[in-house]
Amino acid sequence: MTIPSPPPGRPAPVPAAEASGLNKQYPGVRALSDVDFRIEPGEVRALLGRNGAGKSTLIRMLSGVEVPDSGEVRIGGETLGHGGVRRAVELGAATVHQELSLVPEMTVAENLFLGEWPRSGLSGVDFPRMRREAAEVLAELDVRVSPEATVGSLSLAEQQLVEIARAVRRRPRLLILDEPTSALAAGEARTVLEAVGRISASGVAVIYVSHRLDEIRQVARSVTVVRDGSVVDTVDVQEATTTQIVALMLGQAAREQEPFAPRTVDRSSAPLLSVRGLTLAPKLEDIGFDLYAGEVLGIGGLLGSGRSELLRSVAGFEPEAERTVAFEGRPVARPSAAEMKRLGVGMTPEDRKGEGIVPLLGVGENMTMAWFAGISGRAGLSSRRAAEAGDELARRLAVKTPGLDTPIVNLSGGNQQKAVIGRWLHARSRVLLLDEPTRGVDVEAKQQIYRLIRSLADEGAAVVFVSGELEELPLVCDRVLTLQNGRFTREFLAPDITLDDIMAATMAVEV
Ligand SMILES: Nc1ncnc2c1ncn2[C@@H]1O[C@H](COP(=O)(O)OP(=O)(O)OP(=O)(O)O)[C@@H](O)[C@H]1O
Ligand SMILES: [Mg+2]
Incomplete structure (x- = not known):
């Protein structure tokens, strides 16, 4: 689809943003x-593409974080040039990057006004005004956190919503959201989608990056597909089928998802892992479960239901x-x-950036x-074995x-994610606790991760799988097991x- 030119006689509207030859x-x-x-202006455009396709790179150029080697970016008709983030903000671009950038020790209000704290008189910061305005923006977006709360005490999802509020507070003409919902469960994602609807209705242009097609269909009119650093096409989301969009993204015909062969799990012998009386106030109360070798156990629950706390x-x-x-x-x-690790219990944490990766290591x-035992020879660590193991993992997880x-x-968000999952696969864990392993990975990588999980279980491992995308659980x-108000x-x-049963069991009204 080419972008239609305006009818003759009327002046062409100034685009909210434009990039050429980047x-x-x-x-x-x-x-x-x-x-x-x-x-x-007023358009919501989704950006879609495989992990590493170039979406975040394009966004870094549009928001002035980086300068292209060649090509030009204009915001509201003005050239961005080498002006950097400051000029992009002046021209009306506000961006929520894939990595969160809040200061955990500060309050929500302080974060919303970071670097632009309102002054009172000559002396200091006008805290009452800051709190008032923060409360207004939060209410506008229907974000239910206190402006006084310390950001570090908020859940990942709440932090994400605060990031969005911070961008919106600047009243931008262009709002860029790079995977704003990848940390959110369906219910919380709805808050973001509704907020985007309201923001665009007021004339703001929104660029929305997501790997969730259902979400893209709800929020955007058209989707620009990026593949290997090039824009492949921009299509109308209502007219194009999911298979067509996925095919554009992959550059080949999309394969239908094959259902996994049904398996029988032997639950007659002793469980691999038994947990009783697990209590962690105020989230979890007297939880118990058994986990058997060879099974994949899903934990369904809404955000904040204690899924991550359970795994941790x-x-x-x-x-x-207590447990x-x-x-x-x-x-x-x-x-x-240490003891759980020695027994072979491995976990991939929810917050991969904070707890998962060692950024500067290869x-x-x-x-x-x-x-390390897996890559050691008689004389200590073997670089040859390490390289082989690394190669093999990178290949299996693409x-x-x-x-x-x-x-x-330096990897794209989704590829970092796959590498961290790879680490625990390599660790030969007998019990693997996976917290949101498919967050932020593209449709194809999701399938690869599902297949890996199943093959590990086939080899006798037990896997606990947590996902905010509840539709993954039946797959x-x-x-x-469904978790609600701290209990199964x-x-x-x-x-x-x-999916219907899981939804019903996790969303049942509180009593
Ligand atoms: N700072 C950097 N240094 C080196 N390479 C980089 C850097 N940033 C990105 N890349 C590479 O550029 C390519 C595009 O990455 P980008 O982050 O734009 O992908 P993406 O489409 O946002 O993917 P994802 O869905 O995984 O977030 C990737 O191959 C990535 O490894
Ligand atoms: Mg990205």
Whole structure:
């Protein structure tokens, strides 16, 4: 679809933003080649593409974070040039980047006005005004957090909403959201989608990056597909089918998802892991479950229901958690993080940026660091084995990287994610606790991760799978437990796991 030119006689409206002939080369990667892009006031445009396609790079150019090697960016008709973020903001571009950028020690209000705190008189910061205006923006977006709350005490989702509020507060003409909902469950994502609707209705142009097609259909009129650094096409989201859009994205015919072959899990012998009396106030109350070798157990729950706390407690990362644990039928006297790791319990944390990666280490090292024994020879660490293991993992997970030595921080968001998952696969964990493993990865990588999870279970591991995208649970799990108000409410067994049932059990009204 080409963008229609305005009817003759009327002056062409000034686009909210325009990019022409953008090129950007990183070491070993052509991240953007000859990219043209244009968005009109009041338009919501989705950006879609595989992990590493160049979406965030395009956004960094539009928001002045980086300068293209060649090409030009205009915001509201004015050239951005080398003006950087400051000029982009002056011209009316506000961006929420894929990585959160709040200051955890400060309050919500302070973060919303970071660097632009309102002054009172000559002396100091006008805190009452700051709080008042912060409360207004938060209310406008229907974000229910206190302006006085410390950002570090908020959930990841709440922090994400605060990031959006911060961008909106500037009353931009162009709002850019890079995967704003990847940390959110369906209900919370709705808050963001509704906010985007309201913002665009007031004439603001919105660029919206997401890997969730259902969301794109709700929020945007058209979607620009990026592949290998080039814009492939811009299509009407109502007219194009999902298969067509995915095919554009992959550059090949999209494969239908094959359902996994049904399996039987033997639950007659001792469970691999048993947890009883797990309590972590105020989130979890007297929770117990058994986990069997060879099964994938899903935990369904809304955001804030305690899914992450549950995994963290089991892995030993919540010192306050009370629980008794048995491994292969034997009680574990002190289920500390070190002891759980020694027993073979691995966990991928929800906040990969904060807890998952070592940013400046290479991709290969990041993937193999949890299990040095696997890459050691008789004379200590073997670089040959490390390289082989790294290669193998990168291949199985299709991690897009110029090389295994590339610092992991230089990979696209989704590829960092895949590398962290790879680490725990490499660690040969007997029990794998996966917190949101598919967050931020593209449709194809999701399938690869599902397949890996299933094959690990086939090899005898037990996997606990947490996802805010509840529709993933029936696809991968042998059993699903739903969590609500700190307790398990229902248990579903394959093949009788349906999205409707899970939704009903997680969203049931509070009593
Ligand atoms: N600072 C950097 N240094 C080196 N390479 C980089 C840097 N930033 C991005 N790249 C590379 O540029 C390419 C495009 O990355 P980009 O982050 O734009 O992808 P993306 O489409 O946003 O992917 P995702 O969906 O995973 O977030 C990738 O191959 C990435 O590894
Ligand atoms: Mg990105």
